[in-house]
Amino acid sequence: MNEKQIKNISKFLSLVLRHDPIKANLSLDTAGWTSVSELLTNLEATRYSINLEQLKEVVDNNDKKRFQISDDCLRIRASQGHSINIDLQLTPKEPPAVLFHGTATRFVDSINLQGLKAGSRNHVHLSTNVDTALAVGQRYGKPVLLKVDAQAMYEQGVEFYLSENGVWLTEHVSPNFISNA
Ligand code: HQG
Numbered sequence: 001m002n003e004k005q006i007k008n009i010s011k012f013l014s015l016v017l018r019h020d021p022i023k024a025n026l027s028l029d030t031a032g033w034t035s036v037s038e039l040l041t042n043l044e045a046t047r048y049s050i051n052l053e054q055l056k057e058v059v060d061n062n063d064k065k066r067f068q069i070s071d072d073c074l075r076i077r078a079s080q081g082h083s084i085n086i087d088l089q090l091t092p093k094e095p096p097a098v099l100f101h102g103t104a105t106r107f108v109d110s111i112n113l114q115g116l117k118a119g120s121r122n123h124v125h126l127s128t129n130v131d132t133a134l135a136v137g138q139r140y141g142k143p144v145l146l147k148v149d150a151q152a153m154y155e156q157g158v159e160f161y162l163s164e165n166g167v168w169l170t171e172h173v174s175p176n177f178i179s180n181a
Helices: 003-019 036-046 052-061 105-114 130-138 150-155
Strands: 067-069 075-078 098-104 124-126 143-149 168-170 178-180
Touching: 003 036, 003 052, 003 067, 003 075, 036 052, 036 075, 052 067, 098 105, 098 124, 098 130, 098 150, 105 143, 130 143, 143 150
Parallel strands: none
Antiparallel strands: 067 075, 098 143, 124 168, 143 178
16 A cells, blocks of 8 residues: 555544544444454445555554554554544543643634633543644644643543543643643
8 A cells, every 4th residue: 555545544544433433334332442344344345445454554654543453453443533422441640740732823712711622522632742732733723832731630630541642631621721832
């Protein structure tokens, strides 16, 4: 497979495993997993004829490690970013003292009023890395970097989760924990 094919399949997997499994005639279990063999069969029927090795290539080459295949290779899921209601079954974890969120300047007034909301996804996505956060913000316009006082939130009992691919997740960030970075 060439890079373009890998990217196209990866995009389709994001769609199916995070947002719209019906697009590949699949259902996800409560933790977001689906059957690898059904996925391969249904991919072939819809648009991409690939085998398990090629699926692994897509998963391994993904720039943000968005997908996980179970150790027995029977199941696959997206590591984060879902809009459908699933429970990743992650254990709450103490976050680093400071986390970053990149957004677009046009959202800042609303964020200052309402805090960071998960929107269509299940969680607010936060990063330890400034460049990653800025790249995330860039997707929506002129980026701005926000700093989240994760330590204070944690001390007040707010739960954080670390996804398999290193994204920090929480349900909501109140405005009083947000400042300009
Ligand atoms: C903004 C990508 C107005 C929020 C990335 C963001 C990430 C508000 C947008 C992952 C708001 C939601 C998620 C408020 C938040 N008022 N706007 N109160 N609260 N927002 O795409 O964090 O490439 O759902 O700042 O790498 O941008 O798909 O979230 O701009 O990890 O794997 O509303 O998506 O990963 O947008 O990105 P999103 P996000 P993938």
